[in-house]
Amino acid sequence: MTDTPLTWNPESHATSSVLPKGATDCHCHVFGPTARFPFTDTNSYKPADAPKEALFALHDRMGIERCVIVQSAVHGYDNSVVVDAMQARPGRYLGVALAPPDMGDAALDTLAAQGFRGVRFNYMSHLAPGASDDELQALAPRLRDRGMHVQVHMEAGLIETLSPVLSNLPVTVIVDHIGRVDASEGMAQPPFQALLRLLDHPNLWCKVSGCERASRQDPPYSDSVPFARAVVERFGDRVVWGTDWPHPNYRTDPPDDGDLFDLLPHIAPDTAALKALMVDNPTRLYRFEES
Template identity: 35%
Template sequence: MPSPHTGLAVDTHAHVFVQGLALAARRRHSPEHDATTAQYLALLDAHGCSHGVLVQPSFLGSDNSFLVQALRAAPRRLRGVAVVEPGVSDVALAELAEAGVAGMRLNLIGLPTPDLAAPEWSSLLARINALDWHVEIHLPAGRLHEALPALLQAGCKVVVDHFGRPDPVLGLADPGFGYLLSQAGSGQVWVKLSAAYRNWTPADCPTAGREACARLLHAFGGERLMWGSDWPHTEHRHLASFPVVRAWLDDWIDDPAQREAVLAGTPLRLFQFK
């Protein structure tokens, strides 16, 4: 459902792709179905979402051309998060920004954390900051300490994916989740309430997600939290659907003002929707 007061709601995490695109040589997953921009926009319409954010899928690597094509199909409704390498040119970054990209993603699941203080990364992060982009990081909670300090030291706005990815066995007792909570005071960190099924079983998502939300709200407030569908739920399509994950948010957050901040106010600002 849309935000109760503004009529606005933002899905901050979704992916679009079609079969036949060039895939990254190093990838964890190869899609066997299409997830088109038209399908996604229809889902936004059906579930009261005014805006959406498309995140470059890891299996497409740093070729953001399909992402750009999707953003240009609905420039008022969509923003993007791209994957870029340290050597990317200023011209390429400007083209991404013009298309509606508002951040870069570091998906480090299964990959080592790069030395973000090294000259090539420092230079890239400075250019990202100059564009007023954020850096979105995806890695297990126990590894957040490998990336966050350098990004915060560089002055970056940091968005942490999927509740911070606490360990499924440890749950919210994961020290990495506690570390994430401790970073709220920086004022530079946002967290996506998304892909709960990547952390917990579907049966546990309503209760575990609610407890995680309570702790995150206590630490960050609604001003640093956002909701994402994670559509099309890659590798988890049998466990989730857009209406199910949207309904979870209403189960997780009781207060309408907090829910409105998470759904609308915070992401509208961070992703620079006009």
């Protein structure tokens, strides 16, 4: 993979944000090293390695103490790369798996025991299609019984379509990256209003990550901040945040992670809101031990 450009910026500046004790990155990935954890043959996206050591270095530099690593489609259903990272920082690093919706009970039990707190399904045109409505409805109680949740990564145009099934699942559902809205379309846009209506349901949570993806501007991505802040203000006890490191499929050169951390005081502008976003909500959702 040496000829493949990095998807992450190894020279990100240190953030000026002061993070609370127990600050948590609730959405990031690890890729490889491919010599040990090869990519799946079914995924055409082949990024450069982004190993756990590089992720740990970023977190240590920025003041992140805990983390939730989300399995990437580049590794398919083989979640061993995430297990390896979790085992390197036991208890402080947990995971969200990729798994087929008809996975057996024993396999789900294994994931739960390994530290996985949820299963992610993608509804994006560049990724394999996610679970059907019937599959989600069948899987949801099985996840709930194991203390796990459903995580959904969907294109903004699908929020309205998927809302009926997601809002009625008997399990917690997490929406990734502010629903992948386009900030240039304004806050009155139908997808964002559909997201707010969806989040009115008490089983729904939202990751206010991905401001750099929602933005159509250069850093500091100011056009996307009002969307994240509106979700935090309205649903402050059901929001979490993440870096999305190492920024797979990003549209341009990798973002500076320091810029993303610098947005936090604008997304959660008071001490209580920031602590809820970065510490209290992750502790409750992912069942981290109280620090």
